Every structure is written in structure tokens, then in C-alpha cells.
Amino acid sequence: MALNMQTTLRTHTCGELRLANVGQTVTLTGWVQTVRDLGKFAFVDLRDRYGRTQVVATIEQGELYDQLRKLGREYVLRVTGTVAERESKNAKLPTGDIEVRVQQLELLSPAKVPPFMIDDETDGLEETRLTYRYLDLRRPVMQQRLMLRAKMVRAVREYLDDLAFVEVETPTFIKSTPEGARDFIVPSRLHPGSFYALPQSPQILKQLLMVAGMDRYYQIVKCYRDEDFRGDRQPEFTQIDCEMSFVTQEDILSTFEGMVRHVFEQVLEVKLGSIPRMSYQEAVTRYGSDKPDLRFDLPLHELNAALAQTQFPPFREAVDANGLVIGIVLPGAAGYTRKQLDELTDWVKAPQRGAKGLFYLRKQADGNWKSSADKFFTPEELAELARYTGMKDEDLLLAISDRPSKARKLGGELRNELARRENLIQPGTWDVRWIIDFPLFERDEETGALNPAHHPFVMPHEAEWHLLDDPNADLTQVRALCYDMVMNGSEVCSGSVRIHRKDIQEKIFARLGLSEEEKQEKFGFLLRAFEYGAPPHAGCAFGLDRWVMLAAGGETIRDVIAYPKNSSGRDMMLDAPSLVNPDALREVGIKLL
Numbered sequence: 272m273a274l275n276m277q278t279t280l281r282t283h284t285c286g287e288l289r290l291a292n293v294g295q296t297v298t299l300t301g302w303v304q305t306v307r308d309l310g311k312f313a314f315v316d317l318r319d320r321y322g323r324t325q326v327v328a329t330i331e332q333g334e335l336y337d338q339l340r341k342l343g344r345e346y347v348l349r350v351t352g353t354v355a356e357r358e359s360k361n362a363k364l365p366t367g368d369i370e371v372r373v374q375q376l377e378l379l380s381p382a383k384v385p386p387f388m389i390d391d392e393t394d395g396l397e398e399t400r401l402t403y404r405y406l407d408l409r410r411p412v413m414q415q416r417l418m419l420r421a422k423m424v425r426a427v428r429e430y431l432d433d434l435a436f437v438e439v440e441t442p443t444f445i446k447s448t449p450e451g452a453r454d455f456i457v458p459s460r461l462h463p464g465s466f467y468a469l470p471q472s473p474q475i476l477k478q479l480l481m482v483a484g485m486d487r488y489y490q491i492v493k494c495y496r497d498e499d500f501r502g503d504r505q506p507e508f509t510q511i512d513c514e515m516s517f518v519t520q521e522d523i524l525s526t527f528e529g530m531v532r533h534v535f536e537q538v539l540e541v542k543l544g545s546i547p548r549m550s551y552q553e554a555v556t557r558y559g560s561d562k563p564d565l566r567f568d569l570p571l572h573e574l575n576a577a578l579a580q581t582q583f584p585p586f587r588e589a590v591d592a593n594g595l596v597i598g599i600v601l602p603g604a605a606g607y608t609r610k611q612l613d614e615l616t617d618w619v620k621a622p623q624r625g626a627k628g629l630f631y632l633r634k635q636a637d638g639n640w641k642s643s644a645d646k647f648f649t650p651e652e653l654a655e656l657a658r659y660t661g662m663k664d665e666d667l668l669l670a671i672s673d674r675p676s677k678a679r680k681l682g683g684e685l686r687n688e689l690a691r692r693e694n695l696i697q698p699g700t701w702d703v704r705w706i707i708d709f710p711l712f713e714r715d716e717e718t719g720a721l722n723p724a725h726h727p728f729v730m731p732h733e734a735e736w737h738l739l740d741d742p743n744a745d746l747t748q749v750r751a752l753c754y755d756m757v758m759n760g761s762e763v764c765s766g767s768v769r770i771h772r773k774d775i776q777e778k779i780f781a782r783l784g785l786s787e788e789e790k791q792e793k794f795g796f797l798l799r800a801f802e803y804g805a806p807p808h809a810g811c812a813f814g815l816d817r818w819v820m821l822a823a824g825g826e827t828i829r830d831v832i833a834y835p836k837n838s839s840g841r842d843m844m845l846d847a848p849s850l851v852n853p854d855a856l857r858e859v860g861i862k863l864l
Contacts, residue, residue, distance in 0.1 A: 276321070280349060286322020288354055290368050297371060298351040299324060300379070302409065303342050304389070313340035314370075317348060320414055325357070325370040326350050338376050345382035345389060345409075351375040397829075401843040404834055416831045419538065420819045424491060426537045427511055430530045436487040436513070439480060441473040443493070448475060448793065453497035455506070458859035469495035472812060474726065475797050477514040478769055481808040482800045489513045491815065500838050503761070503817055503828050513766075514810030520752045520768050523809045524548075524705055527764065531703065531756070539822055541701060546756075548705040559597070559683020561709070564760025565702045567695040571682045572598040574670060577659040583647035585627055589672035596672040597682035600660050601689055604667035605633035612643075619671060619685060626681055632656060632668040676716070687760065703758050708732075711751040712782070721746060727779050728797075729753050730768040739778040746782060754811070763818045766811025773801060 276284045281300045288297065301319035311330045316323050328336040342348070352371040361367030386403055387395025391412040400407040407413055428438070447454045447468035454468040470476070472494050480488045490512045497506065515523065528546045535541045554563050557570050574596040578586050586596050612631055619626035632642040632653055640653035648656075662668055669689075671681055690696055711731045713724045723729070729751045731739070738744040756764035770776045776798075780790055790798065816828040829835040836842050856863065 284321035285317050285319040285324040286365060288324055288366055288369050288371070290356060292354045293356055293369060295354050296351065296374075297354055298349065299326070299371060300349045301347070302382075302389075303344055303346045303348060305344070306340060306342050308340040315339055315342060315348075317350060318409075318411075322366055323364060324366045325361075326352060326373050327370050328373045328376075332373070335373060335376055338378075339373060342378075343382060343384065345385055345406075346378060347380035347382070349377040349379055398837060398843060401829075401835070401837050404844045408833065413830070416819070416823045416825070417833060419823055420815070420831055422538045423534055423819055423822065424815070426534045427489075427491070427530060429537075430533045431487075431489045431513070434487065434526070436489045437485055438490060439485065439488050440490060441470070441476040441492065443469060445470050445476070446796075455495045455497050458861055460859045463860040471496050472510060473512050474728075475794075477512060477810060478728070478797065478808065479800055481514055481516045481769075482803065482805050484516075484806075486516045487514075488810075500836075500840050503820070505816070505828060505832065505836055506840055508828070509815040511813040511815050512810075513812065514808060516806040516808045518807065518809050520707075520754065520809060523766060523768070523811060524707075524754060527756070527811060527813075528705075535701075543701065543703055546703050546705060548707050550708045551706055551710065552708065554706050555679055555683075559679045559681070559686060560760075561706055561755065562757045562760055562762045563683070564687060564690070564696075564757075565704065566697070566700050566759060567690045569599055569601070569686045569689060569695070571679065571686065572600070572660045574598050574656065574659065577656055581647070581652070583630075583644050585630070585672050586670075589678075592674075594673055595675045595678040596670055597678045598656075598660055598668050598670040599682065599686055599689065600662050601667045601669065601693070602663070603665050604693070605635075605665045607631075607633070607667055615669065615685075615688075618688060619681065624681055624684060625677075626671050626673070628671070630670040632662075632670075634662070634664055634666070701759060703756065706755045706757055707753075708750045709753040709755075710747055711749040711753075712746045714747060721783060723779075723783065724751065725753055725765075725767060727783060727785075727794075728767075728769050728776070730770045730775065731779075736775065739775075739782060752809070756811075756813075758818070758821050761817055761821060762814070763821070764811050764813040766809065768807075768809040771801065771805040771807050776801070 276287065280298070282298045283292075285299055285301045299317055301317040304316040304318040304323055307314040313328050313336050315326050317326055326339070328339045330336050350371060350373055352373040352375070354369050355372050357368060357370045385406050386399055387393050387406070389406060389409045391410060393400070393410060395407070408417070444457060444467035447456065447466070452471055454471065456466040456468050459465045459467060473490065473492055477488055492510050492512050493507055494510050495507050498504065513527070515526070531546065532543050535543050551561055554561050556573065558565070559571050575590050578590055578596055581587055581590065588594070589596050612629070616629040618624070619629050630643050632640060634657065635641050640650055640657065642648060642653055656668065660668055669685065671685065672678060673681065710724045711729060712721050714721055732750045732752060735749045738746060738749050752768035754766055755762050770779065816831055819831040820826075820828045823831055825831060829837075834842070834844065841847070
């Protein structure tokens with residue numbers, strides 16, 4: 272679609288001109304990317320959001336030539352000239368067949384030498400780029416990421432608007448409610464000693480919109496969580512938040528599968544087809560994670576049955592203590608050197624992972640088995656391990672042991688690390704799937720306390736409602752109508768069917784040990800609303816930043832947020848958080864210790 276970008280200051284953008292424009296007089300505006308003085312010719316690459324165009328002056332043009340060749344990087348110009356066909360074309364640029372021969376030159380703004388190269392392959396460190404974010408955002412790759420984000424948001428709105436969803440804004444200042452992370456709190460000057468909280472999500476508010484009869488709601492909304500930082504976390508992030516009334520889990524999954532397919536096709540030109548589903552139990556037992564990356568295989572093998580008689584101390588200890596021995600078969604890797612195996616051992620034993628060691632088994636060229644613990648295994652036992660895991664000639668088996676949850680988690684991390692080292696992921700490939708049937712409850716491994724695996728308003732499977740009445744039931748076996756969407760090993764969406772029946776909700780609260788006072792203090796306003804007729808409802812929320820990051824091929828959401836915080840939670844550009852005037856603190860009744 273052709274765009275009319277003409278304004279009072281320009282007739283065309285720097286990415287617009289082609290051979291069809293040859294002979295036209297045009298006016299361009301933009302930033303100086305490069306200056307080249309070839310003695311008789313001075314060339315400048317002029318850049319704006321839309322692209323780059325070469326402008327040129329000859330030595331015969333005297334003062335105009337001198338002005339052009341003395342320009343600095345990032346100077347802002349207004350150039351008027353005639354479009355001409357280039358003698359030396361640049362096939363890498365859409366505008367590479369033409370140039371603009373300067374007739375008038377106006378310096379709109381000079382510039383200091385920037386602290387890093389304004390180019391895709393910049394020499395700037397991240398901290399420097401975040402300090403000068405307005406310069407970093409001039410880089411074409413960064414502008415493309417923000418434009419990709421805008422296109423994805425537009426496609427989401429198109430899809431949801433067509434399905435009669437209503438976009439409703441919810442407040443930023445709310446009551447602190449238990450959401451799983453620390454709240455950011457805001458003092459109230461008019462109510463000394465009282466605080467607002469910034470919402471971790473609009474979860475309860477969107478449920479109230481269903482009680483209000485809005486039927487279908489969505490919002491592109493900022494959420495705030497005071498938690499530790501890593502590549503895919505920020506203190507403020509953006510969700511595509513959605514809720515529907517009179518629906519089942521199947522309705523939610525099919526509706527938002529459609530939205531994802533729509534965005535992929537409209538924005539990324541990728542046709543996903545149907546989106547497969549996998550149970551939580553299969554995901555964690557077979558791949559060691561509730562967000563498995565299935566662009567490669569490498570399943571986990573639980574080896575306890577094959578090791579029932581083992582005398583290898585780490586495995587014997589795990590089997591006797593109801594732990595797990597987890598193995599991974601790496602095809603064709605029997606040739607791993609001792610150095611490579613030592614590096615992997617050090618990797619699994621690193622403090623952040625905490626494995627006790629790494630066992631390996633491989634078949635040698637002479638047909639015999641070789642392991643890292645030969646003295647504890649007979650050849651027949653090693654051959655049985657290989658048979659049990661489906662090992663073939665030239666394969667390598669790696670194994671670790673620990674308590675079940677830790678062994679599976681470490682196995683999943685090792686699986687991803689092996690895929691990275693072996694380059695098993697083909698660039699540009701996608702694996703998108705639903706993970707369903709999460710547990711409703713989980714137990715704290717240290718205290719044994721029963722906690723909601725997500726939040727206390729998730730509806731359990733109807734076939735398991737009876738377990739809520741059984742005082743002897745293992746409630747960690749109750750499955751929730753809860754679902755996540757996983758893209759390439761990252762969770763991008765999470766949601767659930769909500770409890771709308773008072774009797775079910777009361778049973779959940781009772782099993783969690785909540786007193787009447789705690790229920791009213793934490794959730795009183797929602798429970799009161801449910802007394803006035805709550806429809807069956809369900810919803811989900813997509814992490815927009817993470818989805819855009821994956822679509823852009825990035826590794827951190829900082830690259831797809833206009834003004835992010837650094838890895839320590841600081842805004843390097845604005846120098847925030849910062850100290851506040853003592854008078855302002857006194858006004859809200861705060862005294863620093």
C-alpha cells in the first residue's frame with residue numbers, strides 16, 4: 272500500500288525513491304549515516320525510519336560540495352535535489368538504483384559524535400545503549416522490532432474486534448491482592464498510612480467484568496511485579512489480557528489458537544496449522560519442563576526400572592530414596608572427547624544447577640560398552656541400559672540423579688543445553704503448543720503446605736471434584752482446567768477456567784486452610800460479586816513482550832520494549848529509581864530508616 276508521507280518539510284521519505292522517480296525534484300529529511308569525500312564527489316547516506324538514500328554533490332558545486340563533505344554523523348538535514356540513476360548501484364538497498372543530486376542543503380540540527388555506531392551491528396555495550404536509548408532506537412533493527420510489535424498488536428485487535436470482544440481499561444491503582452509476586456505499592460497522601468498497589472495483572476478485575484455482563488473483554492495492559500530480573504522479565508510488562516463468559520476450556524483454546532494463527536499469518540507470513548496439545552504430566556516427565564521446546568526431540572528417560580539392582584552409589588541412593596535417575600540419549604555423539612564430557616559435567620554441577628555429577632555411557636568401535644563408572648556395572652547391565660533407552664551404535668547416554676522434581680528440571684535444562692551445543696534447532700522454525708491439565712494444588716517442598724499451583728479461583732476437572740471432599744485424598748493429583756501456550760520453549764500465554772460456583776470455591780478455600788476473615792480480607796469484593804449471579808467464565812493472558820521477542824528472533828525482551836530497565840531494574844536513561852525530596856515523603860507520611 273502506497274503511503275503519502277509528504278509534509279511541508281519533505282516530499283518523500285529516505286526509503287521511497289526508485290528508478291520511476293528519476294528526473295523528479297524531491298526534498299528529503301533525515302539523519303546523516305555516513306559521509307564519503309572522494310575528491311571530486313561528496314556522498315552522504317541520509318537515513319530515516321523508512322530507509323536510506325544516497326545524496327551527492329560535485330566539486331563544481333563549490334560551497335554546496337564543501338557543506339556536504341564536512342557534515343558529521345547524525346546531523347539532521349533537509350536536502351532538495353533531482354533524482355538520478357546511480358552509475359554504481361547498491362543491490363543491498365531498496366533505494367540502491369538511484370541517488371539525489373543536491374541542489375539545496377539545509378542543516379536542521381547539528382549533532383555531537385554519538386557514543387556508539389548507529390547501525391544494526393553496533394559497537395555499543397548494552398548499558399551504554401540503554402543510557403542513550405533514544406540513539407539506540409535510531410538503529411534500523413530496533414525500529415523494525417518496534418514496528419513488528421505495533422503490527423502484532425494491530426493484528427490482535429483486528430481479530431478480537433471481529434469476534435465482538437470489547438476493549439476495556441482497568442485501573443492502575445488498586446488494592447493489594449495475592450498474585451504470587453511482590454506488589455509495587457504507592458502511598459496515598461489523602462489517606463495517610465494507606466497504600467495502593469500497582470496491578471500484577473487485571474485478573475480479578477476482568478472476572479468482575481464477566482459478572483458485569485460484558486461477555487467478551489480484552490485489554491493491552493501494563494502489569495507490574497516486584498521480582499528478580501532476568502532476560503525475559505521486567506518490573507513492568509505488557510499483557511494481552513482476555514476473558515469470555517459462557518464458555519468451556521475448549522472454547523478458549525480454539526478462540527485463541529485462531530488469534531495466534533491470524534497474527535502469524537498476517538505479520539510473520541507463517542501458517543501454523545493446528546496447534547497440538549500436551550498434558551502437563553507428559554511435558555514434565557518426557558521433557559523436564561512445563562514449557563518444552565519441541566523443535567528438537569531428545570526425550571528424557573526415567574531409568575529407575577532398569578537400575579533396580581544397581582550398585583552405583585549415586586543411582587542406588589536415588590532409587591532407595593524414591594528419587595529419579597534421568598537419562599538423555601544424544602544420537603551420534605559417542606565420539607565426545609573427555610574434554611567435552613568434563614565441560615558438561617562442570618555445567619551440570621554449577622551452583623545454579625547443583626547436580627552431584629554426570630554419568631555417561633557409549634558404545635565403542637570394538638562393540639564394547641564404556642561408561643564413567645565401569646567398575647559398578649557389568650557389561651550386561653550397561654547393555655540393558657542401552658536397550659532400555661533405545662540407544663543405537665555411536666549414541667551417547669548421559670544421566671543424572673536427584674529428587675524427582677529437581678532431576679526432571681535438571682534433565683530439561685541439560686536437554687536444552689545439548690540442543691544448543693549440537694545446533695539441533697533449525698533457524699526460522701516454530702513449535703507452538705498448548706500445555707493442559709496442570710495440577711490444581713502443589714506442596715511446598717520445605718514446609719509441606721498446600722498451595723494453589725496458580726491462584727485459588729481455578730476450576731478443577733469435574734471428574735475430580737469428589738477428591739475435594741475426601742480428607743485422605745492426595746490433592747496434588749487434582750487436575751485444573753488450566754492451560755499455557757508455549758512457543759519455542761517459552762511460555763507466552765497462561766489462563767484457566769474460573770470457579771463461578773460458590774460451593775466449589777468454598778471447598779478450595781477450606782482445603783487451603785483460609786479462615787473466614789482471610790477470605791474476606793483478600794477476596795471479599797470478588798466473593799460478594801459472585802453472590803449476584805456469576806456466569807461460567809474463563810480467560811487467558813499473553814505476554815506481549817515475550818511473544819514479540821520470539822517473533823523478532825531476540826533473546827531478551829529489553830530489545831522489544833521502547834524504554835526498558837536494565838538487568839538490575841534501573842532505567843539508565845532517566846536514572847531511576849532515584850531519591851525523592853524529603854518534603855514529598857513527609858506529605859505521604861513516609862520516613863526512611
